[in-house]
Amino acid sequence: MTENKALILAKTPTGYPIPGEDLLIKSSTIDLNAAPPEGGLILKTHYLSYDPYQRGKMKPPNAGSYSQPYPLDTPVINAGILRVISSSSPRFKTNDIVIGYVAFSEYQIVDAERAAKSADQGGFDVLSNPFGLDEKLFLGALGMSGLTAYSSLYEVGKPAKGETLFVSAASGAVGQIVGQLAKREGMKVIGSVGSEAKRKYIVEELGFDGAFNYKSEKPAEGLKRVLGEIGAKGVDVYYDNVGGEQLDAALGLMNDRGRVVSCGSVSQTSLKPEDAYGVKNMPLVVGKRLTIRGFIVYDPDMGPKYTEEHQKNMQKWIKDGEITVKMSVTEGIENSAEGLVGMLKGENFGKAVLKVSDL
Amino acid sequence: MTENKALILAKTPTGYPIPGEDLLIKSSTIDLNAAPPEGGLILKTHYLSYDPYQRGKMKPPNAGSYSQPYPLDTPVINAGILRVISSSSPRFKTNDIVIGYVAFSEYQIVDAERAAKSADQGGFDVLSNPFGLDEKLFLGALGMSGLTAYSSLYEVGKPAKGETLFVSAASGAVGQIVGQLAKREGMKVIGSVGSEAKRKYIVEELGFDGAFNYKSEKPAEGLKRVLGEIGAKGVDVYYDNVGGEQLDAALGLMNDRGRVVSCGSVSQTSLKPEDAYGVKNMPLVVGKRLTIRGFIVYDPDMGPKYTEEHQKNMQKWIKDGEITVKMSVTEGIENSAEGLVGMLKGENFGKAVLKVSDL
Numbered sequence: 044m045t046e047n048k049a050l051i052l053a054k055t056p057t058g059y060p061i062p063g064e065d066l067l068i069k070s071s072t073i074d075l076n077a078a079p080p081e082g083g084l085i086l087k088t089h090y091l092s093y094d095p096y097q098r099g100k101m102k103p104p105n106a107g108s109y110s111q112p113y114p115l116d117t118p119v120i121n122a123g124i125l126r127v128i129s130s131s132s133p134r135f136k137t138n139d140i141v142i143g144y145v146a147f148s149e150y151q152i153v154d155a156e157r158a159a160k161s162a163d164q165g166g167f168d169v170l171s172n173p174f175g176l177d178e179k180l181f182l183g184a185l186g187m188s189g190l191t192a193y194s195s196l197y198e199v200g201k202p203a204k205g206e207t208l209f210v211s212a213a214s215g216a217v218g219q220i221v222g223q224l225a226k227r228e229g230m231k232v233i234g235s236v237g238s239e240a241k242r243k244y245i246v247e248e249l250g251f252d253g254a255f256n257y258k259s260e261k262p263a264e265g266l267k268r269v270l271g272e273i274g275a276k277g278v279d280v281y282y283d284n285v286g287g288e289q290l291d292a293a294l295g296l297m298n299d300r301g302r303v304v305s306c307g308s309v310s311q312t313s314l315k316p317e318d319a320y321g322v323k324n325m326p327l328v329v330g331k332r333l334t335i336r337g338f339i340v341y342d343p344d345m346g347p348k349y350t351e352e353h354q355k356n357m358q359k360w361i362k363d364g365e366i367t368v369k370m371s372v373t374e375g376i377e378n379s380a381e382g383l384v385g386m387l388k389g390e391n392f393g394k395a396v397l398k399v400s401d402l
Numbered sequence: 403m404t405e406n407k408a409l410i411l412a413k414t415p416t417g418y419p420i421p422g423e424d425l426l427i428k429s430s431t432i433d434l435n436a437a438p439p440e441g442g443l444i445l446k447t448h449y450l451s452y453d454p455y456q457r458g459k460m461k462p463p464n465a466g467s468y469s470q471p472y473p474l475d476t477p478v479i480n481a482g483i484l485r486v487i488s489s490s491s492p493r494f495k496t497n498d499i500v501i502g503y504v505a506f507s508e509y510q511i512v513d514a515e516r517a518a519k520s521a522d523q524g525g526f527d528v529l530s531n532p533f534g535l536d537e538k539l540f541l542g543a544l545g546m547s548g549l550t551a552y553s554s555l556y557e558v559g560k561p562a563k564g565e566t567l568f569v570s571a572a573s574g575a576v577g578q579i580v581g582q583l584a585k586r587e588g589m590k591v592i593g594s595v596g597s598e599a600k601r602k603y604i605v606e607e608l609g610f611d612g613a614f615n616y617k618s619e620k621p622a623e624g625l626k627r628v629l630g631e632i633g634a635k636g637v638d639v640y641y642d643n644v645g646g647e648q649l650d651a652a653l654g655l656m657n658d659r660g661r662v663v664s665c666g667s668v669s670q671t672s673l674k675p676e677d678a679y680g681v682k683n684m685p686l687v688v689g690k691r692l693t694i695r696g697f698i699v700y701d702p703d704m705g706p707k708y709t710e711e712h713q714k715n716m717q718k719w720i721k722d723g724e725i726t727v728k729m730s731v732t733e734g735i736e737n738s739a740e741g742l743v744g745m746l747k748g749e750n751f752g753k754a755v756l757k758v759s760d761l
Contacts, residue, residue: 286685328694329698332696
C-alpha cells in the first residue's frame, strides 16, 4: 500500500483560510498495484493549479458565489496535470499525461463514468502539446487563467492600438498574460503589483510601459504618476483583478468610453462584509460613458468562444518567446495549504501551482 | 420697452444651489416693436425644461463634468418652447411655436447665424406636433428626457418579457417613461420614489408592480421586500437615476447577467467629495456577470440612433393613452431658481418644467 495525502477543507474560513485549522492534510492509503475500476483509471498527480476562485468555493452554500462550494471534510479541487498509472478505459493508456479537475491528493481513482468524459465535462483529456512545452503551462497561460485573460481582453476590453491599458495583479496568472497580449496589440500598458521585485519584473522582463507598487503608493497617486510618466491622458481599459481601492483609482482616471473588465476582486473576497471597500467614483460611469462588465471564463461568449484560438495562438507565441510566462511553484502536498493561502494573499510571483511529484 | 427677466448663475454652488445667492433673477429691457436682427428672430418664452444635468453645468471648468459649465453671470440655459414674435428668417414666421436651447429669460433675440441652425445644432425647429399634443410634453416625454429613457432602455437595458426592472426616481422625467416602456415590453416593474404620494402614483396610475419610498425604508430592505411581494427572484435591469445607496442595493439583488443602465447619480452630484457614498457591492459584478454602462443621450448609439423611432412611437402612445405623462410646473420666471433647486432635491413630482408665460 502507498500513502495518499490530500488537502481537506475542514472548516469554512472567515478571513484568509488558516492552514492546520481550515485546511488540513489528511492521509489515507491506496493500492497502486490493484486493477483500476472497470473502465476507469488510477492516476498519479504531478501538478495542481491554485486560482483565486477557489476562495469563493470555501464559502457556505448560497453565499452568493457563482459556483457550488467545496463540501466540508472533502479535498479541495482544481485543474491538474496527471499521469496514467493504469487504465481500463479505451481513451487512455499507461503513462499518458492527462489534464482534468481533480482532488488535491497524490493519487486519484477514477470510475468508468468519469473516465469517459472530457476534461470540460469533469473528466480528462490527454494533453495536446505538439511543441513539447512545459506541462505546467497548461494550468496557467495555456489553461484556465490564460483563457480567462485572452477571452475577456478581446471580448470586453476590445484592445485598440495606441490606447492605454491598466491591469492590477499584473504579475499574476491572468495579469501577466493580459499585459503581454495588450502590448502585442500596440497598447501602452501599466501594471500594479505588490512588491518591488514584481514591479521590476513586469517592466524589465515583460516590457510593460510603467508600473507601481500598491503597497508603497496609494493607487490613485501611483496610477496618476505613471500615466504622466508614459504620456497617457488616462486609462482606456482597466483589467480588474482586485477590485476595491484600485478599481476606485482606475474609475477616477478613465478616459471617456473606457472599458472595465471585471475579472476578480481578490482584495475583497477574504474581507468581512463590514470591512468591504466602498467605491466612491461610480458617478463617473455616467459622464465618462464607461462600461463595466463582469464575466466568468465558462460563459458561452467567453472561454468557449475563444478556446481554439487561444490554444493555437498562445502555444505558438510561447514557443516563439513572444509571450513569457512566470510560474510560482509550491513543492509537496504537505505545503499545499500554505501555497493556497499565499496565492490568495498575493505572495506568489506569477501563476501559482503546486508540484505534487516530478513529471 | 418691455421688462425681460432672466435667471443668472451668479456663483458656483458647493452643495445645492442657493436661490438669491448662487442663482439670481436679473432684469433688463427689450423693445418688442424693434425689428429682429437681419435674418434673425425675436422670441417669447413659454416653457423651459429643468433637468438634473444642469447641476453638472454649475461646476467649475474641468471639474470632470461631461459638458462645458455655464459661464458665471450669464443666464442658465436649457431646452424651451417659444413663440416667434417677429422673424427676419426664411425658416420661421410670426406665431410659429419653436423648440430650441435658450437662456432662462422671458424673451430672446436670435441672430441670423443661429436662426439658420436646427435645434440640435444650437438653433431652432418649428415644433412637429401632428396630434396637437400639449406642447410642454416636447420638453419631457417627447424631448430629451423621453429620448434618454427610450434609447438607453432599449440599447443598454435590453428589456425582455418576464424579466424584472427596477427604476429609481421612478416618478421623475426619465423614470416614469422607463417604467411604462418596460411594462409595455411585458416586464415586472419596481420603482423607488421619495414620497408616499409618488409611491401611490406609480403603482395606481402608472401600473408599476411594486414600489418603495427610499426615505422611509432602507433601499436594500425596500427592494428586497417588494421583490418578494411580486414574486421576482431578483432584478434583471436596474435603471439608475440616482447612484449611491440605491445602486448598492440593486447590485446586491441583481440576477445573473443583469444590466445596469447608468443614467444619472443625482443622489451624489450635489455632495462634497468626502461625503460621497461608497458602493460596497461591486465585487458582485464578477460572479453575477453584470454589465454596468453609462451613457449620455447625445452619444451616437443612443439618442441620435433612436430619435425618429422615439418621436413616432411616443407621440402615438401618448395620443392613445398608452403612456401617461405627469409634469411638475413651476410658474413664473421669478420662481425659476426655486423650481430648479426643487428638481435637484427631488421635490418635483413628474417631469419638471418652468412656465414663463401662457401659450
